[in-house]
Amino acid sequence: MPGFELFGDAERKEVNDVLDSGVLMRYGFDGLRKGHWKAKDLEQAIQKRFDINHAQLVSSGTAAVSMALAASGIGTGDEVIMPSFTFVASFEAIMMTGATPVIVDIDDTLTLDIAAVEAAITPNTKAVMPVHMCGSMANLDALKSICKQYNLVLIEDACQAIGGTYKGKVLGTIGDLGCFSFDFVKTVTCGEGGGVITNNETYAKHLDHFSDHGHDHSGADRGAEAHPFLGYNFRISELNAAVGLAQFRRLDDFLALQKKHYTILRTALEPLDGLTFRTVPDGGEESYAFLNFFLKDLNTARTVNQLFKDNGIDACFHYFDNNWHYIRKWEHLKNKSSLYPLSDHLKKGLNDLKDKDFSKSDHYIGRNISCLIKLSWTEEEAQKRAETMANCIKDAIG
Numbered sequence: 001m002p003g004f005e006l007f008g009d010a011e012r013k014e015v016n017d018v019l020d021s022g023v024l025m026r027y028g029f030d031g032l033r034k035g036h037w038k039a040k041d042l043e044q045a046i047q048k049r050f051d052i053n054h055a056q057l058v059s060s061g062t063a064a065v066s067m068a069l070a071a072s073g074i075g076t077g078d079e080v081i082m083p084s085f086t087f088v089a090s091f092e093a094i095m096m097t098g099a100t101p102v103i104v105d106i107d108d109t110l111t112l113d114i115a116a117v118e119a120a121i122t123p124n125t126k127a128v129m130p131v132h133m134c135g136s137m138a139n140l141d142a143l144k145s146i147c148k149q150y151n152l153v154l155i156e157d158a159c160q161a162i163g164g165t166y167k168g169k170v171l172g173t174i175g176d177l178g179c180f181s182f183d184f185v186k187t188v189t190c191g192e193g194g195g196v197i198t199n200n201e202t203y204a205k206h207l208d209h210f211s212d213h214g215h216d217h218s219g220a221d222r223g224a225e226a227h228p229f230l231g232y233n234f235r236i237s238e239l240n241a242a243v244g245l246a247q248f249r250r251l252d253d254f255l256a257l258q259k260k261h262y263t264i265l266r267t268a269l270e271p272l273d274g275l276t277f278r279t280v281p282d283g284g285e286e287s288y289a290f291l292n293f294f295l296k297d298l299n300t301a302r303t304v305n306q307l308f309k310d311n312g313i314d315a316c317f318h319y320f321d322n323n324w325h326y327i328r329k330w331e332h333l334k335n336k337s338s339l340y341p342l343s344d345h346l347k348k349g350l351n352d353l354k355d356k357d358f359s360k361s362d363h364y365i366g367r368n369i370s371c372l373i374k375l376s377w378t379e380e381e382a383q384k385r386a387e388t389m390a391n392c393i394k395d396a397i398g
């Protein structure tokens with residue numbers, strides 16, 4: 001992560017194809033487009049690489065999550081269980097459809113705590129949304145069996161873990177629907193963009209129509225197309241898809257680089273006392289987009305984070321003090337600071353949030369440091385960084 005570091009000729013070529021024809025839209029204009037269908041080609045490439053029947057590109061990862069919810073019929077009055085540690089997009093996307101985010105603890109996987117999910121289920125629960133944070137995954141077998149037992153939709157947010165696998169299957173293909181982001185800082189970037197994947201034919205049709213104003217995409221005259229149900233505009237532009245197409249073709253190279261650089265850092269930190277690594281569920285393989293570890297307490301984590309900064313180690317995060325990824329700092333959500341009226345259902349659902357006990361999550365996030373793995377490092381740079389990080393940690397632990 002992020003793919004933009006290696007932006008080059010392949011991306012330029014795909015974008016130039018689009019600029020040459022001048023058709024910047026993904027649908028229609030067949031006669032003008034000189035055979036270029038970048039969004040369609042990228043969808044097909046995703047389907048093939050991930051062995052999934054349907055991929056729908058959309059305008060962002062946040063849109064992808066909203067679309068997954070809308071496609072599975074989730075809206076006002078419904079509850080969606082999500083983790084306390086994730087990007088703000090998770091609750092934004094849930095609230096977009098009118099549904100209520102029910103935020104629960106995480107465990108040492110840095111993803112949903114299974115017992116917390118079970119305890120949060122009510123008659124209004126419609127979906128569980130694990131977020132595969134920082135390159136690794138939730139315990140998907142356990143979540144699948146809960147979803148089966150309670151008849152819930154399982155939506156995987158794999159925005160930060162593209163290419164990671166669980167029991168031989170690519171993340172995003174295990175639940176009913178899987179979501180990806182192709183924003184500027186993700187492993188594969190379109191500039192802005194996202195994708196939803198599914199093997200469910202009905203959901204696939206919903207995604208296709210809903211993301212384009214409800215258009216049924218049949219026949220050759222866009223103006224004459226039917227609208228079997230209401231939709232919205234979550235389309236990706238052909239220019240963004242062109243960048244993503246070139247990037248996605250390089251996914252295996254990107255993953256190999258992530259693994260190589262991750263392994264250099266991990267090998268240097270592994271022998272240190274007073275440090276443990278995040279738990280990866282049995283049968284899981286990370287995408288290696290981040291290296292995550294725990295120190296013995298909050299203060300040690302804060303000290304290590306400061307020492308990293310002082311010693312030029314960028315791109316490492318102590319999320320406990322960060323306002324984008326952890327419940328502790330989501331004041332705007334806790335205060336329901338909305339520009340427009342929220343439904344009574346949603347307001348009531350958010351009321352508990354201010355006083356809800358997240359001490360279990362604090363126990364993990366307070367001690368966690370999460371280091372982004374860059375693609376552009378040379379082996380020497382990665383080695384040097386690994387050494388500096390190990391020294392900082394030794395200093396902090398004393």
Ligand SMILES: *Cc1c(COP(=O)(O)O)cnc(C)c1O
Binds near residue numbers: 062087089131133193
């Ligand atoms: C990036 C991200 C998103 C949202 O993606 P955008 O494309 O930026 O809207 C959603 N969930 C997670 C976990 C992310 O990291």
